[in-house]
Amino acid sequence: MMIQRIITVTFISAIFMTGAFAQNSLSKAPENWFNLDAKQDRVQGLSVEKSYRELLKGKTSKTIIVAVIDSGVDAEHEDLKDVMWVNADEIPNNGKDDDNNGYIDDIHGWNFIGGENGENVEYDTYEFVRLYRDLHKIYKDKDVDRLSKKERKKYDQYLKLKKELEKKQAEAQQQSMQMGMFYQMLTGAIEQVKPHLEEGAEINIENLQKIDAGEDETLVQSIDMLSNMFLNGASMDDLKELEGATKYFEKQLKYHYNPDFDPRDIVGDNYRNSSERYYGNNDVEGPDAMHGTHVSGIIAANRNNDIGMKGVANDVRIMSLRAVPDGDERDKDVANAIRYAVDNGARIINMSFGKQYSFDKKVVDAAVKHAVKNDVLLVHAAGNDGVNTDITTFYPNDRYKNKRKQAKTWLEIGALSWQGGENSIAGFSNYGVENVDVFSPGVDLYSTTPDNEYEASSGTSMAAPATSGVAALIMSYYPKLSAKQVKKILLSSVVSGPNEVISPKGDRVSLGKLCRTGGIINAYKALNLANKTKGKRKIKIKRPRA
Numbered sequence: 001m002m003i004q005r006i007i008t009v010t011f012i013s014a015i016f017m018t019g020a021f022a023q024n025s026l027s028k029a030p031e032n033w034f035n036l037d038a039k040q041d042r043v044q045g046l047s048v049e050k051s052y053r054e055l056l057k058g059k060t061s062k063t064i065i066v067a068v069i070d071s072g073v074d075a076e077h078e079d080l081k082d083v084m085w086v087n088a089d090e091i092p093n094n095g096k097d098d099d100n101n102g103y104i105d106d107i108h109g110w111n112f113i114g115g116e117n118g119e120n121v122e123y124d125t126y127e128f129v130r131l132y133r134d135l136h137k138i139y140k141d142k143d144v145d146r147l148s149k150k151e152r153k154k155y156d157q158y159l160k161l162k163k164e165l166e167k168k169q170a171e172a173q174q175q176s177m178q179m180g181m182f183y184q185m186l187t188g189a190i191e192q193v194k195p196h197l198e199e200g201a202e203i204n205i206e207n208l209q210k211i212d213a214g215e216d217e218t219l220v221q222s223i224d225m226l227s228n229m230f231l232n233g234a235s236m237d238d239l240k241e242l243e244g245a246t247k248y249f250e251k252q253l254k255y256h257y258n259p260d261f262d263p264r265d266i267v268g269d270n271y272r273n274s275s276e277r278y279y280g281n282n283d284v285e286g287p288d289a290m291h292g293t294h295v296s297g298i299i300a301a302n303r304n305n306d307i308g309m310k311g312v313a314n315d316v317r318i319m320s321l322r323a324v325p326d327g328d329e330r331d332k333d334v335a336n337a338i339r340y341a342v343d344n345g346a347r348i349i350n351m352s353f354g355k356q357y358s359f360d361k362k363v364v365d366a367a368v369k370h371a372v373k374n375d376v377l378l379v380h381a382a383g384n385d386g387v388n389t390d391i392t393t394f395y396p397n398d399r400y401k402n403k404r405k406q407a408k409t410w411l412e413i414g415a416l417s418w419q420g421g422e423n424s425i426a427g428f429s430n431y432g433v434e435n436v437d438v439f440s441p442g443v444d445l446y447s448t449t450p451d452n453e454y455e456a457s458s459g460t461s462m463a464a465p466a467t468s469g470v471a472a473l474i475m476s477y478y479p480k481l482s483a484k485q486v487k488k489i490l491l492s493s494v495v496s497g498p499n500e501v502i503s504p505k506g507d508r509v510s511l512g513k514l515c516r517t518g519g520i521i522n523a524y525k526a527l528n529l530a531n532k533t534k535g536k537r538k539i540k541i542k543r544p545r546a
Helices: 048-056 127-139 149-196 205-209 217-231 236-256 290-300 331-343 361-373 460-477 483-492 523-533
Strands: 064-070 109-111 316-322 348-351 377-381 410-416 438-441 445-449 453-457
Touching (some): 048 460, 064 290, 064 331, 109 331, 127 149, 149 236, 205 217, 290 445, 290 453, 316 460, 331 361, 361 377, 377 460, 410 460, 410 483, 438 460, 445 460, 460 483, 483 523
Parallel strands (some): 109 316, 377 410
Antiparallel strands (some): 445 453
16 A cells, blocks of 8 residues: 555664765755746746646636545645535435435545444555455365365465565564664653753754763763764654654554454445445545545645645545555455546546555456546556566556556556656656656655644655646646546656656666656646647657657
């Protein structure tokens, strides 16, 4: 799954002891960088503000519904409350399905991982753990020599999943212990030095040097440890990251990699029945809406209220569809969320989630076909594993099972960094000249978070809504264009970016080696092309040179 924030857990210990983090702390992303322009603002954004100033001023727009399939959205957020989709045919809180769409009191959307009694799934396992659990019940006591050829294939898969699970559990256990120990050491050092600081003084290198430790060896060690942390470019904020990393690995062991954990009883559906559609509740926020709220702000945070931040699109309604827990999403829920979005008027569906295994790809494919048939654009995050998705398969994807055909209104999005030049591509972003269409801003995007808060976050999870916002702009100002046309406009209006970039693999390549178009989403060029296209059916996709 991709809904948790990017935490640099693989080297976070080194932050305090080596200076590995220092080179990334020398500069900071402009707060609104994803909306800025490369030439005017000297940062490789989407050229959104330039578009409003030069192309859209005085033009009329049509409201576009964008469905956000995610962890949930804070519908009362100060920057989102005025842009939330409202089901006008439903009377709030009367306990009835007024519009007869199968969902009771679905005012802002629906929650497919909640129960009738109001409970919610917060955590879930990863998909491969669920697959392992199913196979373990069958093959744990089987006589291998008596297995048929078909059974042997399943048994081999069982052994593969078992090996992967044991490896992941061991890694998480080790990381949890290391991170926890290191975090305790640092917090202990902080408690040691606090009484020796002037009242109200910050813990920094200057104030640490003022402390007279005398012969107190424990205090000397604490000062040295914290001083070394600061000298190597870290800060107190990085300590919070370390705390987050510690909790992250603890959660992995307790929930994600725990085959004995299964929260599905909360939902109360027959999980094996993929055709079942009407379950869940109307709580579109859920227990942790950080990710979905952040995604929604990028797309459509209120541009006219002079608070917080500005989303990309100015005439959007966000439909919240909760289907992604802290853990891997389930195919049945994703399929039902897509169908709900299509059947209730969404023209764009943002999907900032994904996984490496699938339980029922067919049911998701059927929902995707439903979206394509009804002229809905599907925007999907490519993933944060830094791998080539032409080689490693991720789900969901645009290729239908057992067929070469692809969903014609699907966009796969990689993450772009604000740093520009050879560092333009996010080091964590998945890529693929066949399976990733384009890159879009995805590093340090400042956006909405629950309880009227804001923060910067990174991931292809952010790059997808940045693209969804541009798509919504096009559809809003040129409503006669089909989803297929909008996709072609977005892909044929990309900017080429730098001649050479450092790929997530670490080699120097052109953008044409990392995605199908070899380019970066740009609202200004896309809107110009949309204006020229209007009702024309054919749009030629121009691919920058590799």
